[in-house]
Amino acid sequence: MSKIIEGLLYSESHEWVRAENGTAEIGITDYAQKSLGNIVYVDMPDEDDEVSQNEEFGAVESVKAASDLYSPVSGTVTEKNDALEDEPGLLNKDPYGNWIIRVSLSDLSELDSLMDAAAYKEFLDKEAH
Template identity: 45%
Template sequence: MKELNELNLPANVRYTEDHEWAKIVGSTVRIGVSDYAQDQLGDIVFVEFPEVGDSFEQGEEFGSLESVKAVSELYLPLSGEIVAINEDLADSPELINEDPYVNWIVEIKPADKSEFEELMNAEQYMDMLEG
């Protein structure tokens, strides 16, 4: 397991208390899990995805990650409609362990982009982890 000072926490994404991240990409938002989350889970062996077209409210469960240690629910950082899932993870879920920021899980069309501003920046997220 990594020490907190070893974590990769990019400044260009926002974070949730549940360890998801969100990044604006044009008119959509990509969602994944933080380096902290993948490190705590260990080797990820399965990703449960929602269906494209499903809509969720902010904070609602939209899927899960299964590792050799545990199953962890995934919660949507922003309200919106699923417009894409990262198909690569269906066959190779371990890609999340290799780089959790390149290997996003879902992409959404946000219902309210202002919710993005409510999420933590990297510094605030680190403060929470150190909490």
């Protein structure tokens, strides 16, 4: 069973969003880290890069797999999580405690298109079948 946290928003490509005051932290879900296995590298955009909803902004790599990251929201990258450069395994250890990028949101209404915890749980259940 994959862990899902209340209060976060989720995308179908298994990213989570923690939105507050026009900014958002973006990370990958417990389900995503489990399917990848030991994460060895996180390819992150640079500060000030623009990201757009549903578009690729980076990638997560394990030894035998790679998965592109799709941004659940649009905006400007204000920060990337430098700790992941040295210890990408943090995403395995605590996927919800470690965001990948912080974004200053350009369109708050995009948040409405994301799933809440219950909806995401239902989505995962459906995917499993």
